Structures are given as structure tokens and as C-alpha cells.
Amino acid sequence: xxxxxxxxxxxxxxxxxxxxxxxxxxxxxxxxxxxxxxxxxxxxxxxxxxxxxxxxxxxxxxxxxxxxxxxxxxxxxxxxxxxxxxxxxxxxxxxxxxxxxxxxxxxxxxxxxxxxxxxxxxxxxxxxxxxxxxxxxxxxxxxxxxxxxxxxxxxxxxxxxxxxxxxxxxxxxxxxxxxxxxxxxxxxxxxxxxxxxxxxxxxxxxxxxxxxxxxxxxxxxxxxxxxxxxxxxxxxxxxxxxxxxxxxxxxxxxxxxxxxxxxxxxxxxxxxxxxxxxxxxx
Amino acid sequence: xxxxxxxxxxxxxxxxxxxxxxxxxxxxxxxxxxxxxxxxxxxxxxxxxxxxxxxxxxxxxxxxxxxxxxxxxxxxxxxxxxxxxxxxxxxxxxxxxxxxxxxxxxxxxxxxxxxxxxxxxxxxxxxxxxxxxxxxxxxxxxxxxxxxxxxxxxxxxxxxxxxxxxxxxxxxxxxxxxxxxxxxxxxxxxxxxxxxxxxxxxxxxxxxxxxxxxxxxxxxxxxxxxxxxxxxxxxxxxxxxxxxxxxxxxxxxxxxxxxxxxxxxxxxxxxxxxxxxxxxxxxxxxxxxxxxxxxxxxxxxxxxxxxxxxxxxxxxxxxxxxxxxx
Numbered sequence: 001x002x003x004x005x006x007x008x009x010x011x012x013x014x015x016x017x018x019x020x021x022x023x024x025x026x027x028x029x030x031x032x033x034x035x036x037x038x039x040x041x042x043x044x045x046x047x048x049x050x051x052x053x054x055x056x057x058x059x060x061x062x063x064x065x066x067x068x069x070x071x072x073x074x075x076x077x078x079x080x081x082x083x084x085x086x087x088x089x090x091x092x093x094x095x096x097x098x099x100x101x102x103x104x105x106x107x108x109x110x111x112x113x114x115x116x117x118x119x120x121x122x123x124x125x126x127x128x129x130x131x132x133x134x135x136x137x138x139x140x141x142x143x144x145x146x147x148x149x150x151x152x153x154x155x156x157x158x159x160x161x162x163x164x165x166x167x168x169x170x171x172x173x174x175x176x177x178x179x180x181x182x183x184x185x186x187x188x189x190x191x192x193x194x195x196x197x198x199x200x201x202x203x204x205x206x207x208x209x210x211x212x213x214x215x216x217x218x219x220x221x222x223x224x225x226x227x228x229x230x231x232x233x234x235x236x237x238x239x240x241x242x243x244x245x246x247x248x249x250x251x252x253x254x255x256x257x258x259x260x261x262x263x264x265x266x267x268x269x270x271x272x273x274x275x276x277x278x279x280x281x282x
Numbered sequence: 283x284x285x286x287x288x289x290x291x292x293x294x295x296x297x298x299x300x301x302x303x304x305x306x307x308x309x310x311x312x313x314x315x316x317x318x319x320x321x322x323x324x325x326x327x328x329x330x331x332x333x334x335x336x337x338x339x340x341x342x343x344x345x346x347x348x349x350x351x352x353x354x355x356x357x358x359x360x361x362x363x364x365x366x367x368x369x370x371x372x373x374x375x376x377x378x379x380x381x382x383x384x385x386x387x388x389x390x391x392x393x394x395x396x397x398x399x400x401x402x403x404x405x406x407x408x409x410x411x412x413x414x415x416x417x418x419x420x421x422x423x424x425x426x427x428x429x430x431x432x433x434x435x436x437x438x439x440x441x442x443x444x445x446x447x448x449x450x451x452x453x454x455x456x457x458x459x460x461x462x463x464x465x466x467x468x469x470x471x472x473x474x475x476x477x478x479x480x481x482x483x484x485x486x487x488x489x490x491x492x493x494x495x496x497x498x499x500x501x502x503x504x505x506x507x508x509x510x511x512x513x514x515x516x517x518x519x520x521x522x523x524x525x526x527x528x529x530x531x532x533x534x535x536x537x538x539x540x541x542x543x544x545x546x547x548x549x550x551x552x553x554x555x556x557x558x559x560x561x562x563x564x565x566x567x568x569x570x571x572x573x574x575x576x577x578x579x580x581x582x583x584x585x586x587x588x589x590x591x592x593x594x595x596x597x598x599x600x601x602x603x604x605x606x607x608x
Contacts, residue, residue: 004523011522028555029562058510090510093502128327135323138316145320152384157391193307209573213581216574228550257551259518263525264544270526 007266014262015255024250025257027231032215036200036222036229037236040074040172043198048171049081049164051197053186054098057090060178060204065094066230066249067202068176070237073102076114077241080172081160085123085146087132087182095122095150109243117158124150130185137167137192166192173197176224178204183211187219198222202230227253289598296596298322341366369506372498379489387482390428394474396421397467404464414462421467422453439484445476542568 017023043050052072056064075082084095099122103114114120123146126132139145143161148154155161163169167190175186183201190196200222203211214220224230231253238244302315310316345359353359400421404414411417432440440446452470456463489495531537548554549565594600 003526007523007526008519011519015518025552028550028552030550031562031566058507059514061507061511062515090506093507097503127330128323131323131326135319138319150380152381154388157388209569209577210581212569212574213578216570225550254552257553260547260551261553263522264547266522266526267529267540267544270528271530274530 011262014258018251018255022251023254024246025254027235027253030229030232032223032225033229033232037233039222043080043172045078045080048169049083050075050172051170052082052084053175054086054091054094055088055177055182063204063227064176064202067224068098070230070233071174076119082120086125087129089125092125118160121158121160122150130189133185133189137190140166168195170197174200176202178207180207180210187214227256292598369501372501375494376498383485387478390474390478390481393425394471397471401464401467418456422457425453443480445473448473449477
């Protein structure tokens, strides 16, 4: 019982200190995030829209939210209009809060304006899972199929929708989740008539191994590996847009790194103590 | 008979998806199968929504009974039902309020279209429509009705808005005129659009400070999100405890597993990469080569098993109708 408390306290210190004192060390270089950055950088901004699926809830918020923030920010900086939606009902708070936070940050930093309805639109939670994706991909009029946004505004009346008719107008699809099943819906069904948009995925650390098989097969073009991927992407944004301030991803990543090192230390300590015990018994 | 009917319906429903997915797109288009996708999708959403209703009824029955009979730990059931209904009430109020703002804003925007339509109908001499002066009177009436529905606080905000002032001025001009004035209508139309946008942002800003929004945010962002995150975060502490106690190298397999885990962690942590930068390449190789091979095998195996299960369900051999056969 006592050793449990000591372990929990050590873990609390390892994770808590960087968060409380806002210590953000430079993140580790993540080659997959770098490739993702180049992909987003090469999406044509003159036509089409990007679709972002925030399929995460409070449980994986710590990893998926920084990922969705950096990708949305990059797309908005490039003036690529973004349609945000989710297949998960518990994502509702993030569907609203993330674009608001990014628009505010960009408006404050650049003095330019990013507007709801023109640069970004939130079409909210969509039930039906794979079936919804299938129907969306096959629709010959996506704004009409989606109907209204989360505020009840008719989508066809919003300026952003003038660039969207069918799946062929979706130049990029980004999906952020810790649920492998939700991710596979897009791999299987987000395509029509041989057209598949450029697909980028943000996964949690636990689901990285599964995501790699789709990256390897070419079904996935960009991958953000957990919080570490988001932190490196954030660093790339900072290097490309020099006025950009450091964000929470770097601090959280520092806490995660310390937490992981502590875990390694605990494994080593556990093994050494077990070895000593075995020798004593022998 | 009932069983046969259900088996037949299940088979038919499955048949659609088999056809839809396997036959070439040109055939599907020619036979009209692709047109069925949207209504079928909506049907599934409707069935899914019924499951939500059933879930609520079930929760109320089970936990309501616990509360009524003061059974063991009844207060947990009370907390659950209070949370459920509190969230339903405030989420519905939030939805209604947003919908009201959108509808009013859309109605103001409609006045813009109406102003433009009066002009085009008159210019094109469209038959079977009222004379432009009468239609202008209806426009004035509709605007006054909308304006009268604004709250006093909103009216105060509007007073400083130039487009609103312009609309008021032009409406008064139109009221005074005895004849149709296309110039005034032409000037009025874009101002309605501006007022609609301003109404939306002013009403939304005012609603953000309301008690309903406060309660909704408190339940959602103040309780639901932190509790959900806290539940998941506890895992970190349990894993730390388990790592210390249980992750002991007692065999070659355990050693390989631990070595892989250590190398992957070292490959994505700033501190370890500072010691040796090659960890990054080792991590990438581990994930791309042995991991991908193993996971692909697992995924293919699971896929084949899923297909077999799907066939069993499609032909209703997995279990009896409404559950396992007695």
C-alpha cells in the first residue's frame, strides 16, 4: 500500500511539474509528422475544402485535441476552408471550442480575420457511423445532404459551401481518434468513383501500431503519432510562422516524456528489486 | 411465421449491402441502387435513435425502481438520473435558443430576397403577382413585426448599428411614399443582409451570457469533460504501479517485449534522443517492419472472422430471433 502511494506521488511529480510550471522543452523530431506537414502545405488552396473529423471525447482529449488544433491551424493559415464534424456524440464540446480557440489565436496574432461560415463550419455530430460516411461519399450534393450546421443554419446559404458539391471537392480529410473502428470507417468508405481525398490521421499512442499498417499500404498519407506527433507539428508551425507563440502541446509533451522516463525507471527498479529478492531466496 | 419474416427481412437488408458494395458502380447506377443509399442510411439513423430512447426508458425503469424502494446505494441512481435529465433539459434549451436565433436571422435575410424579388418581378413584368406597392407594404409590415419581437436589450445594441439605422430610415421613406420606389428597395436589400448578420452575432453574444448557457457549459465543460478526462488519466497511475510490480523479465519473450517498449519510448522522448539520436530510426524500424507485419496478420485474421460472423448473422444462423434459441 505504501509503495503504491510512493509510486503515485513520483508519477504525479513527473507529470505535474512541467504542467504547473509551464515547462515546454523542444519536442523530439517525428518524421511522420514532418511528412504530414508537407502534405498539408501542398494542398491547393484555390479550390475545394478540407474535412476534419473530431472523433474523440474527454478520454483522449489530451492527445487528440492538440493534433486537431495544429492541423486546423495550419489549414486556416493556408486559407483552406474547413468543414468540421464527428461520428462521436461526446466530441460536441471540442467541435465548438477548437475552431473558436484557433480563430481567436490567429486573429490576435496576425490581425487578419477568420470567420465562421466562410473559413470554417461546424456541422456537428452525425449519427450512422460507416453508413453516414458511405452516403456522404456518394452524395451528388454534399451541402444538401448535410442540411444544416450545428447552429441550425442552412449550409447552402454559407459562403464556404460554394466550393463544395461532391467528394471530388474534398481535397483533404483529417481524422483524429483513439477508436480504431471509427478510423477504419474512413479508410473503407470515404471514397467514390475511384476518388479518395488525401487522408491524414491523428491517433493516440495506443493505436499507433494499427495505424502504421495503413500508412505502409498507402491508404493513409499523413500520421500524427499521439501527443509527440502533435508537439513536433506545433514546433514546425512555430518555425514556419515565426510570430506564433508556443502552445500547450509542448508542455503536455514534456510532461508525457518525463512520465514515460519515470515509467522506465520504475520498470528498472522493479526488476532490480525482484532480482535481488530472488538471489536472497536462493 | 414471425421468425421466418424476421429472417427474410434480415436477409433482404444484408442483400442490399452485398449488392451495393460488390457490384460495379455503373451497374449500381443503371439499376438505381445508388439512389437507395440515402433513404436506407436515414432509416438506420432512425433505428439508431430508437435505441437511444430504449436506453433512456431502461435506465429510468431500473434506477427509478432503486430510488423508489430506497435500495442499496440509491443515491448513485439518483445522481445518474439527475445528470441524465439535467443534461437533456439544458442541451434541449441550448438547441432551441440557437434555433430561434437562426430562424429570426433567416427571416431577416428573407426580407433581402423579397426586396430583390419585388424589383425583378416588376422589371420582368412577371404575371399573377401583386402590384409592387402592395408588396412593398407587406415588406414594411414584415420588418416591423420582426423589429417588435426584439428584446429591449437587443434594441439598445441595434441603435448603434449603421445598417439598422439605414433600414429604419429607408423603411420610413417607403412608408411615406405613395408609389413604388425601386431605388429605395435596391438600397434597402443589402442592409437587410447586414442587419441579419448583426442580429445573429449580437443575439449569440447575449445568449452566451445567459443562465441557460451558463448551466449548459457548467454541465458539459465544467463536469462532463473533466470527469471523463480524469477517468482516463487514472490509468497512467495504475500503469506506473503495474510496471513496477508486474513487468519483470523472467523469459526471453518478456525481455524482447520490454526491449521493444523501451526503444520505442526512447525514440520519441526529447531526453533520450539527446543522449542518442539513433533511437528515432530504431523506433521507426520497429513500428514499420515487425509491428506492421504482426498487425497486418492480426487484422487480416480479424477481418476473415468478421466476414464469417457477418455471413452467420445474414443467414440468421448465429442465434435465434430476439436472442439465443431455448
